[in-house]
Amino acid sequence: MKTAIFFWVKKMKYDVTVIGAGPAGLAAAISADKNGAKVLLIEREDKLGGVLKQCIHDGFGLIKYGEKLSGCEYANRSIDELMKRDVSLKLRTFVSKVTKKKDGFNLLLSSSGKLENIETKKIIFATGCRERTPKQVAIHGSRPAGVFTAGLAQYYLNVNGQMPGRKCVILGSGDIGLIMARRLTLEGASVLGVYEAKDSPSGLTRNIYQCLEDFDIPLYLSHTVTRLHGRNRLEGVTISKVDEKMEPINGTEEYVSCDTLIVSVGLIPENELPKTLDVPMSKYTKGAIVNQYYETLVNGIYACGNALHVNDLVDYVSESGEEAGKFAAIRDKSDAETIDVNFTSDFGYVVPQKIVKDSETATFYFRTSRIRENAVVKVYNKDEEIFRKKYLNLKPPEMEKIKVNIEDVSEIRFVMEVSK
Amino acid sequence: MIDKTFTCIVCPNGCKLNATVLEDNKLVVTGNKCIKGIDFANNEIFNPKRMLTTTVKTTFNSMPYLPVRTESEIPKEKVFQVMNVLRTTVIKRQLKVGDIVIENVLDTGINVIATMNTEEKRYG
Ligand SMILES: Cc1cc2nc3c(=O)[nH]c(=O)nc-3n(C[C@H](O)[C@H](O)[C@H](O)COP(=O)(O)OP(=O)(O)OC[C@H]3O[C@@H](n4cnc5c(N)ncnc54)[C@H](O)[C@@H]3O)c2cc1C
Ligand code: SF4
Numbered sequence: 001m002k003t004a005i006f007f008w009v010k011k012m013k014y015d016v017t018v019i020g021a022g023p024a025g026l027a028a029a030i031s032a033d034k035n036g037a038k039v040l041l042i043e044r045e046d047k048l049g050g051v052l053k054q055c056i057h058d059g060f061g062l063i064k065y066g067e068k069l070s071g072c073e074y075a076n077r078s079i080d081e082l083m084k085r086d087v088s089l090k091l092r093t094f095v096s097k098v099t100k101k102k103d104g105f106n107l108l109l110s111s112s113g114k115l116e117n118i119e120t121k122k123i124i125f126a127t128g129c130r131e132r133t134p135k136q137v138a139i140h141g142s143r144p145a146g147v148f149t150a151g152l153a154q155y156y157l158n159v160n161g162q163m164p165g166r167k168c169v170i171l172g173s174g175d176i177g178l179i180m181a182r183r184l185t186l187e188g189a190s191v192l193g194v195y196e197a198k199d200s201p202s203g204l205t206r207n208i209y210q211c212l213e214d215f216d217i218p219l220y221l222s223h224t225v226t227r228l229h230g231r232n233r234l235e236g237v238t239i240s241k242v243d244e245k246m247e248p249i250n251g252t253e254e255y256v257s258c259d260t261l262i263v264s265v266g267l268i269p270e271n272e273l274p275k276t277l278d279v280p281m282s283k284y285t286k287g288a289i290v291n292q293y294y295e296t297l298v299n300g301i302y303a304c305g306n307a308l309h310v311n312d313l314v315d316y317v318s319e320s321g322e323e324a325g326k327f328a329a330i331r332d333k334s335d336a337e338t339i340d341v342n343f344t345s346d347f348g349y350v351v352p353q354k355i356v357k358d359s360e361t362a363t364f365y366f367r368t369s370r371i372r373e374n375a376v377v378k379v380y381n382k383d384e385e386i387f388r389k390k391y392l393n394l395k396p397p398e399m400e401k402i403k404v405n406i407e408d409v410s411e412i413r414f415v416m417e418v419s420k
Numbered sequence: 421m422i423d424k425t426f427t428c429i430v431c432p433n434g435c436k437l438n439a440t441v442l443e444d445n446k447l448v449v450t451g452n453k454c455i456k457g458i459d460f461a462n463n464e465i466f467n468p469k470r471m472l473t474t475t476v477k478t479t480f481n482s483m484p485y486l487p488v489r490t491e492s493e494i495p496k497e498k499v500f501q502v503m504n505v506l507r508t509t510v511i512k513r514q515l516k517v518g519d520i521v522i523e524n525v526l527d528t529g530i531n532v533i534a535t536m537n538t539e540e541k542r543y544g
Contacts, residue, residue: 056487057473070473070535072487076517158475161485186474186503205434209427210470212494232468392433392453 002252003261014040014088016328017107018122019095019273022050023314024305025126026078027321028328032124033085033330039117040088042109043096048082049075050128051151052314054071054158057179059206074314094176098123098277104300122300125274125288126321129267129306137171137265140227146234150176150264154183163187169237170194171225173201173208175263175312175397182211184262191217192258195239197224197246200371202266204312204397224248226262267310274301284349285309291338291354292362292406294324295332299391302328309351309365312399316365332356343414346371348396352413355406366414368394376417377402381409426464428457437461469493472502473535476521478511480538486511487535488521494528501526514539 016032018025021043029041034261047053050189052060055071062068065077082089090111097108104121108223148156148164154176156162168188170177173196181191194212199222201208212219220239226248227238269287271279279296280289286309288296295302304319304324336358343350348367355362368375372394379387379402387404394400394416406412422441427434433453439449439461449461458489463469471493494502502525509522513532522532 055444056489058471058489070487070489072536073517076536091507109511118476159485159489161475161477183474186472188500204429206429209429213426395432395434398432 005073012088012118013040014120016040016122016124016325017042017105017118018124018126019090019327020050020126020128020305020307021045021048021089022126022128023052023075023303023317024128024307024321024324025077025124026075026082028124028126028302028304028316028325029087030081030085031077031322031325032142032298032329033087033325035326037122037329038088039086039118039329040090042090043093043094044092046092048079048091054151054155056158057183060314063313064318071314078318092390095273099275100277100298111349116315119379122302123304124178124294124304124321124324124328125271125307126271126303126305126324127270127307129269129310131176132263132266132268134261134263137225137263141229142231144228144230144232144234146230146259147228147261148179149265150174150262153180153260153262157183157187162269163189164187164262165258165413166233167192168260168262169225169239169256169258170262170264171402172196172263172265173198173203173219174262174264174266175203175207177262178207178211180205180262180264181217182215185215185217189260192216193218193220193258195220195223195225197222197242200396202397205395210326226253228261229255234261237261267306269307269310271303271307274298277301278302282309282349282351282353285351287351287354290308290351291356292352292359293327293356294320294352295327295331297354299333309349311395316399316401339411341412341414344416345373346375346416346418347414354407355412357406357409360407361403363401363403364414365401367396367399368416369396372416372418374419376419378415378417379404379416380411380413381406382411422465424461424465426461428452428460430460431454439465441465468496470496470499472499474503474506476509476511478508478538480511483536483538484522486515486538488532489535490525490528491531491533494525494530498526498528500534502528506532510537 015037017040018029034040041251052071052075060074089362093111096110109116131151153164226240229236241252302324304320328392348369350366433435437451473489
């Protein structure tokens with residue numbers, strides 16, 4: 001019985017608990033505190049900053065600060081801001097279990113073997129994303145050493161100072177892979193080429209230009225790695241051309257000798273915990289379905305940053321955290337009706353997927369599903385056009401942001417018109 | 421005469437530029453949707469510059485490598501030379517974000533600065 005009393009005394013209560021202390025979680029915690037909430041920020045690692053800790057390259061913060069900062073510097077600014085606020089912080093702490101209660105949630109935290117229960121009214125998931133692994137790509141052959149995801153290679157090299165290898169092939173043209181191509185070249189490795197199964201690059205144009213073209217690293221579109229060679233350490237890979245369905249074409253195989261394969265084939269939002277709470281997920285973003293307040297379909301649970309959808313710019317990640325933190329702090333349950341946001345197959349996705357009919361404007365983020373030139377994006381309320389914007393260029397790697405007046409809407413539909 | 425095609429990366433439009441340098445060093449650019457594309461091509465051909473970001477060794481166990489960058493862009497052809505200087509640099513004193521690691525590296529007039537604090541603050 002003693003222990004029961006002990007637990008009852010110890011149980012801390014918070015208004016808003018933020019899980020994950022990357023840029024999204026930092027912004028959410030700062031903003032929730034600014035808006036008067038009692039805030040707890042939980043991080044499983046021993047440092048703040050999330051994946052930015054290993055992003056030593058520049059290009060962060062152009063929108064938020066008007067400067068080109070490195071990822072580390074960007075994180076440092078948010079961390080400095082957090083330190084000025086009254087946010088409770090738990091590092092090296094893992095959320096083991098979340099249970100829904102009548103008026104909020106109970107969280108079971110584990111920290112170096114110790115368990116603790118806390119109560120919170122709202123939860124913000126800012127758990128970031130993880131990389132698709134080589135296992136999720138169909139490659140034949142055994143699994144010799146020397147095969148890394150781009151993020152892992154980035155961690156080894158930038159944080160531990162370990163070179164992943166000397167003769168590298170990169171599979172996938174995602175941004176982290178491109179950044180690593182430059183990084184490895186600067187450190188003296190030879191990068192033989194970047195192979196991309198799609199017929200257009202996945203990474204930003206800036207990175208294709210400054211990370212590949214600057215160093216004469218070839219980019220092969222519509223190509224993939226189909227076999228790994230080598231017993232203990234990788235000795236080479238078989239490259240094949242692929243058809244429009246991304247299936248390897250017989251007879252196009254080519255052997256490339258290398259000791260390292262770096263796989264950069266995309267990121268997926270990290271959402272193991274919300275799934276245990278039956279938070280509905282979007283099949284397009286692989287993150288939670290949210291409304292314009294970043295609230296999921298489970299009352300009191302919010303999501304932001306890369307846990308919500310994979311962003312290409314950290315500035316937008318912080319922005320989403322700031323909004324989620326604010327609304328988690330100030331919003332009460334709303335009785336207003338919620339409507340769907342629909343979109344055609346010209347879009348990869350649109351976030352938020354739901355709109356609560358109690359605000360005048362809403363900010364939407366979207367991606368096109370393929371490269372488009374001279375496209376007009378229109379938003380309809382039933383048959384009435386409520387927004388239009390012309391784009392010279394739309395590319396899947398580049399997320400777009402628009403603000404739409406949504407007063408008195410009863411249905412929202414995103415349409416894209418492409419002039420031939 | 422130099423003929424070069426490249427992608428303008430100043431804005432998301434990513435215009436495909438074609439730049440021709442005539443005998444008298446005059447530059448003719450086509451494919452740009454705005455004037456910034458001409459400046460971009462001009463710089464890329466006559467004075468290309470890049471930001472260099474990398475890490476340098478430290479004597480600290482808690483952070484064996486410190487992320488650094490050039491304070492602003494350096495001439496592109498100096499990138500590998502500056503890398504060679506940084507490869508032999510070892511940090512022995514505590515530094516904060518923005519502190520100078522190497523002053524006026526290779527006479528470029530540009531400093532190399534730390535982009536992380538070496539000393540860990542106590543959090544939580
Ligand atoms: C390997 C990698 C490299 C990247 N490189 C770039 C880049 O070069 N440029 C760029 O613009 N973007 C890059 N990104 C995208 C980058 O993730 C975003 O720009 C941004 O950092 C995302 O911020 P976030 O806060 O949403 O997530 P993160 O920065 O990933 O932060 C999430 C945090 O949540 C913590 N966490 C997760 N689950 C739990 C849990 N159950 N309990 C407690 N804590 C938890 C994690 O430890 C982490 O600290 C990269 C992503 C990855 C995965
Ligand atoms: S030329 Fe102008 S419009 Fe085209 S990419 Fe450059 S800055 Fe953008």
